[in-house]
Amino acid sequence: MQVLSGRKKKSNEEIIEQIIMEQYNQYYRLAYSYVHNEPDACDIVQNGAYKALRASHTLRSQEYAKTWVYRIILNEIFNYLKQPRFESYESLQEKQAGEVGDVGDECSRIDLQRALDSLPEQEKVIVTMKYFEDKKLDEIADILNENISTVKSKLYRSMKKLRIQLADDPII
Amino acid sequence: MEDYRLEKEHGKARREEEFKALKAGYLKQKMSQEQLRNLQLVINQAKEENRRERNKARQIKGAVGAAAAILAFVILPNTSPKVAYAMEQLPLVGELVKLVTFRSYEYEDEMHEAQVEISKLVAEQISKDGRQQKNLNKSTAEINEEIDKLTAQLLEDFQIHVREELGYKELIINSEVIVSTPEYFTFKLSCYQSEASGYETNYYYTIDLSTGKRLKLGDLFVEGADYISEISSYIKEQMQRQMAENQGKIYWINSEFEDMDFQTITGDTTFYLNEKGNLVIVFQEGEVAPMYMGIVVFEIPSEVLENIRK
Numbered sequence: 001m002q003v004l005s006g007r008k009k010k011s012n013e014e015i016i017e018q019i020i021m022e023q024y025n026q027y028y029r030l031a032y033s034y035v036h037n038e039p040d041a042c043d044i045v046q047n048g049a050y051k052a053l054r055a056s057h058t059l060r061s062q063e064y065a066k067t068w069v070y071r072i073i074l075n076e077i078f079n080y081l082k083q084p085r086f087e088s089y090e091s092l093q094e095k096q097a098g099e100v101g102d103v104g105d106e107c108s109r110i111d112l113q114r115a116l117d118s119l120p121e122q123e124k125v126i127v128t129m130k131y132f133e134d135k136k137l138d139e140i141a142d143i144l145n146e147n148i149s150t151v152k153s154k155l156y157r158s159m160k161k162l163r164i165q166l167a168d169d170p171i172i
Numbered sequence: 173m174e175d176y177r178l179e180k181e182h183g184k185a186r187r188e189e190e191f192k193a194l195k196a197g198y199l200k201q202k203m204s205q206e207q208l209r210n211l212q213l214v215i216n217q218a219k220e221e222n223r224r225e226r227n228k229a230r231q232i233k234g235a236v237g238a239a240a241a242i243l244a245f246v247i248l249p250n251t252s253p254k255v256a257y258a259m260e261q262l263p264l265v266g267e268l269v270k271l272v273t274f275r276s277y278e279y280e281d282e283m284h285e286a287q288v289e290i291s292k293l294v295a296e297q298i299s300k301d302g303r304q305q306k307n308l309n310k311s312t313a314e315i316n317e318e319i320d321k322l323t324a325q326l327l328e329d330f331q332i333h334v335r336e337e338l339g340y341k342e343l344i345i346n347s348e349v350i351v352s353t354p355e356y357f358t359f360k361l362s363c364y365q366s367e368a369s370g371y372e373t374n375y376y377y378t379i380d381l382s383t384g385k386r387l388k389l390g391d392l393f394v395e396g397a398d399y400i401s402e403i404s405s406y407i408k409e410q411m412q413r414q415m416a417e418n419q420g421k422i423y424w425i426n427s428e429f430e431d432m433d434f435q436t437i438t439g440d441t442t443f444y445l446n447e448k449g450n451l452v453i454v455f456q457e458g459e460v461a462p463m464y465m466g467i468v469v470f471e472i473p474s475e476v477l478e479n480i481r482k
Binding site: 011012017028029033045046049053055068072075078128131145146164 | 211214217221366432458462
């Protein structure tokens with residue numbers, strides 16, 4: 001048992017609220033990268049935050065709180081995508097391609113965006129967390145409840161699919 | 173050849189640049205002030221609902237506490253925290269095995285509250301079958317030792333919490349006989365811990381009274397039957413059905429995190445037999461569903477297992 005002499009221990013609720021208020025943009029960005037629109041991304045963050053707080057009494061270990069909230073948000077995202085009213089990637093991508101003219105660099109960046117979007121959900125999460133959010137592999141493994149080697153191999157596979165080999169890549 | 177290599181190099185570099193641009197685009201997404209305010213509102217609402225629930229729980233507990241306090245007074249004339257060796261026998265439960273409240277421990281101050289009843293199994297020495305009696309004695313001793321270990325640890329945590337003034341903590345431990353038939357005796361040890369938020373763990377112990385041995389899941393089925401697959405697939409079906417019917421229910425199944433998904437029960441999965449004799453599979457908090465789903469149980473209808481149950 002951890003001893004915090006003189007300092008009152010924070011309640012789960014306080015800790016979870018604090019984490020959400022520190023990380024909400026991170027959750028939002030991640031949600032946005034899946035749903036590609038503001039209202040849905042906001043809904044996801046709000047629902048996730050609500051569920052996390054309402055369930056705060058079920059958090060077993062406060063050390064685990066950050067990972068726990070992140071998991072709830074991820075679940076929220078994936079459940080959102082499963083809803084039938086939600087548009088498929090393909091239709092979204094077609095729309096995007098239509099909106100932006102096929103002009104030079106912009107065009108190939110959209111290709112890359114499409115390639116990223118067409119990765120399996122979990123692979124996309126790993127790439128996003130690793131390279132966009134700069135999370136460490138062990139943290140990603142914790143969030144996904146996977147072992148590090150699985151995360152590593154999925155990351156490797158996805159980067160191959162994206163045909164990217166980053167110069168300063170520490171894992172490959 | 174050289175041109176091809178250069179072009180390939182060039183393509184690679186360009187793709188890296190594009191990837192960086194994607195990252196920049198990704199990081200640009202931020203919630204607006206108004207969206208943030210809405211989030212704050214939702215957070216406040218959740219906190220308010222939590223507060224109301226806590227108050228309600230406290231009121232109910234208060235009422236129960238009053239009755240318990242009278243009982244405690246009889247057993248413990250002294251209100252200071254101390255362990256009472258009560259040896260108070262509860263009504264007879266089953267002919268061969270009894271659940272007896274062995275010790276009770278109560279503590280309450282402004283920040284801490286414990287209501288702990290530690291029960292033990294007592295095997296009556298009435299069996300005419302020497303082997304059955306020996307098994308009964310062994311099973312009860314084994315279970316008692318497990319309960320001792322579990323509760324001692326929880327009590328110690330609680331006492332450290334009080335001593336070190338680590339803030340609000342509540343501990344409730346009690347046992348309950350779930351089923352007592354001529355065939356089986358099952359009781360539940362329920363451990364609830366809370367530090368402004370709480371979680372519960374339930375343990376089930378079943379003794380097969382015909383042999384006197386502790387009942388393992390596999391013992392229920394005929395030799396060689398693949399009960400694990402049968403039960404697992406029924407549970408998966410139920411999970412999916414419940415999720416389809418109720419948006420609020422979430423189980424780890426068919427999610428994107430395959431490794432996290434519920435795959436199968438094991439021979440050591442927690443279970444008990446209910447009063448109908450049906451098998452009930454128990455999953456602790458967080459085992460097959462998000463923590464907020466709490467402890468989840470699945471009753472397996474007898475039809476599902478009729479071909480393989482002993």
